[in-house]
Amino acid sequence: MARMPAAERRRQLVEAAIRVMTRDGVARATTRSIAAEAGVSLSVFHYCFASKQDLFESVVETITEHSVAGVDPSVALEGTVRDTVRAGLRAYWDHVVTHPGEHMLTYELTQYALRRPGFEHLARRQYERYAAAHVQLVERLRDSAGLELLVPAATLARYLAVVTDGLTLNHLVLCDPERAEELLDVIADQCAALVRRPPRP
Template identity: 45%
Template sequence: MARMTLKDRREELIEAAIRVMMRDGVVKTTTRAVVGEAGMTLGVFHYCFDSREHLLDEVITRITDRIGAAARRAFADEADLSSMVVESLRAYWEGVESDPGMHLVGYELAHYALRQAGMEKLARQQYRHYLEVHEELLRESAEKTGAQWTVPVPVLARYLNSVLDGLAMTWLTDHDSEQSREVLALVGEHLVSLSTAQASTKD
C-alpha cells in the first residue's frame, strides 16, 4: 500500500465503489464498504477524497466517460453521417445489453442524489456531462462528414439523451431486445433526417 501513488489509490477506490454499487446498490455503498472492497482503511479514503460526495462525483464522471467512449470509437472509421450514427448507437446499445449493471448504477446515482439534501448538484452534473458527450459526438460527426444539423445541437443532444435514457430504462425492466433495437433504428433514421446529409441523398 505504501508504494501506491495518490492517483493509484484514488483509482482503486473509484473502481471499488463501482463494484460495490453494481453488487449492492448505491444506498448501501458506504465509505466503509468501499474501503473494505479496496482493502484500504478509512484514513486512506479521507486522504484521497474530501467526502463521500467527492467520490460519487468521480464515479459519475467515470461511468459517463465509459459510455461515451464506446460510441466515439464506433464511428471513428465511418465516412458518412448515416453510418456514424448507426454505428454509434449500435455501440451504445451493445454496452447497455452487455453491462446492464453499469447503466442501472447510473440511474441509481441520479435518483439518490436528487433525494439527498445538498447533493442535487451531483445529478445535475451527471446529466450535464451526458449532454456534453452527446453534443461532442453530434458536432464531431457533422464536422467529419461535412453535414450540418438542422436543429440546434444542444436541443438535439437533449432529445437524443432523453430517448436513449428512456429506452435503456425500459429495457432494464423488460429486456425486450428485439423491440428496443427497432426503436434504436428509428432514432437513427430520425437523427439523420435532421441533417443536410439527408437532403443531399434525395437530390
Template identity: 35%
Template sequence: MLNRLPADERRAQLVESAMGIAERGGISSVTIRAVAENAGVSLGVVHYCFDSKEALVAAMGESLVVQLSQALGFAFGQAQSEEQHGGLRGLREVLHSGITAMWPIIEATPNRQLLTYEITAYGLRQQAAGAELAGVIADMQYRTMDAQAVDFLEQSAAHTGTKWTEPVAHIARFALAVIDGIVLRWLVDRDSEGVIAELDDLVQMITGKAVEL
C-alpha cells in the same frame, strides 16, 4: 504491508471499488467502511482520498462520464471510418452505424448502466438538499454526452454532404433523451430485439432533420 500507490492511482482504485459495491447493492450500499474493506485498505486511506461519501460518489460519476465518453467516441469513430454513400442515404447509414455500435457496449454492462441512473438521481437529490458537489454530477454527465453527440452529428453531415435543418445541439439533446429512455426500458424488460427496432426509428427521425446540400 500496504503498497504505497501514487494518489491518483489510489483514488482510481477506491472509485472502482466503490463502483463494484454499488453495482451489486446500489448507492445506498456504498460506505467509507465498505469501500475500505473491499479495496483492502484502512479507513484512513479512504478518508485521506475522499473527505465524504458525496465526494466519493462525485468521483464515481466523473469516472462513469469518462468511460461513457470513451465508449461513445469509439462507436462514433468506428461508424465514420466505414465506407458510406453520400446524401441522405449515406447520412442514414452512418447514423445507424454509430448509434447501433453503442448497443453492444451497453448490453454488456447492464449493472453499470443502471448505476449511471442511480448516480444521476443521487446527485439531483443531494443538490436539492444543498450539496453543490453532488449536483455537478448529472450536469457533467449530460454535457459530456451532448458534446460527443454534437461532434458526431456535425462530422456525419460534413462526411455525407448534408446539413441539419435545426440546431445540432437540439437534435443531439433529442437523440440522447430517446436513447436514455430506450436504455432504461431495456433494463426493465431486456427486450434487445425491441431496442434494435427503436434505434432504427430514431435514426429515421434524426435523418428527417437533414437535407442534402
C-alpha cells in the same frame, strides 16, 4: 501496499465504488466496503476523498465516461449518414447490453441524489455531464463525417440524451432486445433527418 500517485489511487477507489454500488446498491455502499473492495485502508480513502459527496461526483463522471468511451461514429463513414448515426448508437447500445448493472446504477444514483438533502445538485450535474458528452459525440460525428447539422449541436445532443436515456431504462425494465433494436433504428432515422452531407463543390 504499493504507493501510487493520488490521482491513480482516486481512480482505483472510484472503480471500486462503482463495483460495490452496482453489486450492493448505492445506499448500502459504505466507505468501509469501498475501501475493502479497492484493497486499501479507510485512511487512504479519506486521504483521497474529502467526503462521500466528493466520491459521488467522481463516480458520476466516471460512469459517464464508461458509457460513451466506446462510441466511435467514424466506423461507418463509408456508408450513408444514417449508417454513421446507427453505428454510433450501436456502440452505445453494446455497452448497455454488456454492462446493464452500471446503467441501472446511473438511475439509482439519480434517485439517491434527488432524495438526499445536500446531494440534489449531483443529479443535475449527472445530467449535465450526459448532455456535455452527447455534445462531444455529435460534434465528433459532424467533424469526422463532414456533416452539416440542420439543428444546433446542443439541441441534437439533448435529443439523443433524452431518447437513449428513456430507451435504456425501458430496456432495463422490460429486457426486450428485439424491440430495443427496432427503436434504435427509428432513432437513427430521426437523427439522420436532422443532418446531411453538404453538396460537393
